[in-house]
Amino acid sequence: MCAALTQSQILEALQGLDGWGIEDAKLLKVYKLRDFKAALAFINQVGAEAERLDHHPEIHNSWNRVSLRLCTHDAGGQITEKDLTLARAIQSISHP
Structure with missing residues (x-):
C-alpha cells in the first residue's frame, strides 16, 4: 500500500505536471x-x-473533452506517488 503524500509534496510535484491541479482531494x-x-x-x-x-x-x-481524476483507493482516496507516476505517464502521451 502506498502512503498518502503531504500537501507540500503534492504541490511540489504539480510544478512539473503541466495543467494538473487538485480538486476534491484528487489530481x-x-x-x-x-x-x-x-x-x-x-x-x-x-x-x-x-x-x-x-x-x-x-x-x-x-465529446472532445476528457477529464481525468487520480487518487489511490488503497490509501483511503488520497493522493500517493502512484497517482503522480500515472499523471507523468499520461502527460507523456502525445495527443492531437
Whole structure:
C-alpha cells in the first residue's frame, strides 16, 4: 500500500505536471482534443498506461473533452506517488 503524500509534496510535484491541479482531494486534468474520435483514442492510450502501471483513473468524456481524476483507493482516496507516476505517464502521451 502506498502512503498518502503531504500537501507540500503534492504541490511540489504539480510544478512539473503541466495543467494538473487538485480538486476534491484528487489530481485533476482536463484535456480538450480535436473531436470525439481523438478523445476516444486518447482515452485508449490512457487506459493502456493505466493497465501497465496497474493504477486506474476516473475518466469522464464529453465529446472532445476528457477529464481525468487520480487518487489511490488503497490509501483511503488520497493522493500517493502512484497517482503522480500515472499523471507523468499520461502527460507523456502525445495527443492531437
